[in-house]
Amino acid sequence: MMNAFKYLSTLLLLILCGTLYGQDGKQSQKWSIALHGGAGTYSPDLTKEKIKMLENHMLEALSIGESILSKGGKSIDAVQAVVVYLEDCPLFNAGKGAVTNLQGVHELDAAIMDGSNLKAGAVAGLRDVKNPVKAARLVMDSTKHVFLIGEGASAFAKSQGLDIVDNSYFSTDERTAQNERINKGTEEPYPVGTVGCVALDMNGNLAAATSTGGMSGKKWGRVGDVPVIGAGTYANNSTAAISGTGHGELWIRRVVAFDISALMDYKGYTLENAANEVIFHKISPMGGSGGGIIAVDKSGNISMVFNTEAMNRAWSKSDGTFGVGVIKGDDKSFKK
Numbered sequence: 001m002m003n004a005f006k007y008l009s010t011l012l013l014l015i016l017c018g019t020l021y022g023q024d025g026k027q028s029q030k031w032s033i034a035l036h037g038g039a040g041t042y043s044p045d046l047t048k049e050k051i052k053m054l055e056n057h058m059l060e061a062l063s064i065g066e067s068i069l070s071k072g073g074k075s076i077d078a079v080q081a082v083v084v085y086l087e088d089c090p091l092f093n094a095g096k097g098a099v100t101n102l103q104g105v106h107e108l109d110a111a112i113m114d115g116s117n118l119k120a121g122a123v124a125g126l127r128d129v130k131n132p133v134k135a136a137r138l139v140m141d142s143t144k145h146v147f148l149i150g151e152g153a154s155a156f157a158k159s160q161g162l163d164i165v166d167n168s169y170f171s172t173d174e175r176t177a178q179n180e181r182i183n184k185g186t187e188e189p190y191p192v193g194t195v196g197c198v199a200l201d202m203n204g205n206l207a208a209a210t211s212t213g214g215m216s217g218k219k220w221g222r223v224g225d226v227p228v229i230g231a232g233t234y235a236n237n238s239t240a241a242i243s244g245t246g247h248g249e250l251w252i253r254r255v256v257a258f259d260i261s262a263l264m265d266y267k268g269y270t271l272e273n274a275a276n277e278v279i280f281h282k283i284s285p286m287g288g289s290g291g292g293i294i295a296v297d298k299s300g301n302i303s304m305v306f307n308t309e310a311m312n313r314a315w316s317k318s319d320g321t322f323g324v325g326v327i328k329g330d331d332k333s334f335k336k
Contacts, residue, residue: 029202030200030202031070031199031300031318032199032296032300032316032317032318033065033066033069033082033197033296034198034296035058035062035082035086035195035196035197035313035314036196036197036243036294036304036311037086037195038093038245038312039193039194039245039306039308039312040193040308040309040311041310051327054091054312054326055314055324055325057086057089058312059322061082061089064078065081065082065316068081069201070318072201073201074203075241076112076114076207078197078199078201079112079207079209082197083110084131084134086195086197086211087131087195087211092195093193093194093195093212093213093216094110094132095108095131095170096172097174097175097213098175098213099175099193099213099217099218100178100179101218102179102182102183102218102220103220105220106167106213107124107126107213107214107218107221108125108127108170109122109132109224109227110123110126110132110136110209110211110212110227111136111209111211111227111229112136112137112140112208113208113233113234113235115205115206115207115208115235115236115237115241116205116237121136121140121145122136122139122148123136123139123147124148124150125221125223126150128154128165128166128167129153129157129158129164130163131162133210134162135153136227137209138162142160147227149223178216182217183217189215189216189217193216194243194246195210195211195245196233196245197243197294198235198240198241198294199241200241200296200297200300204298205237206235206236206240206241206296206297206298207241208233208235208241208242208257209243210227210232210245211226212245224249224252225251225252230255230257231251231258232245232256234257234260237298238265239260239261239265239297239298240271240274241295242256242257242293242294242295243293244293245291245292245293245306246283246289246290246291246308247289247290250283251291254278254283254286256279256282260274260275260293260295271295272305275305276305279307280305283307290306290307290308291308292306300317309328310326310328311326312325313326313331321333321334321335
């Protein structure tokens, strides 16, 4: 009787462990994901209808990442797939629908980072690569480099079989009109607008990806924080994955994404406390147009901190909770 009891107890323990942990001993059921579609001011053209449209597209993008993570897929694949969707959506400042420089030319930047090994890839100044985040991923996976720019990055992307398009592909009527206003002096260049995604997968690996058209009305060749690893994009399994959206020059000078990670690593800050410290006590005093970050830590906690009136954002966790928001304080949360 005692032997039977011990057998059943052992069997129950093995079943429980198999449910909670993978073969490598790591907890294997928890995942988290968050995305952003840029931060900025609450402008009059941000109607209820446009907010709803933004929310619907963000939730659609989110579902792509959820599908990958919930099936045990890698966080690096999830963040790339989400950003590809956002690059293809003309509502955001990345890929199709990106802003232009003063000459009316689209120059695109992107980065991706794998927190499991600190590998990263980045591209800047692309004019003809349909999905810059795919090029960044190939830089990470297929070269010994981290950062490729301009014609060299474009030639590399073409050699890898990525879709090459005419620069006009990225244009929309809205962006063309915006550039005309900037050139006439009736609108100021605006340095905020990006898309990004961060994720934690079932194996405990973190990843981040970010893509942008940059600052509207920028000078030819200007590069912001997005492709600068540690500024606009960073991931480290020991701390967090971070993707930023904001005034790129300030993000570079403050090394925003890495600073958040460093506060967690060196001072033991929680993700939320570290993000608040950097955005409100380091970035805000510098002026500029502000911005924000999305981040997920190694425990699956999500932080979305911004000092602007709005930041397009959405998030989801393996416990069935998810949400979406545009205006500050107007988050919509759900439970599956």
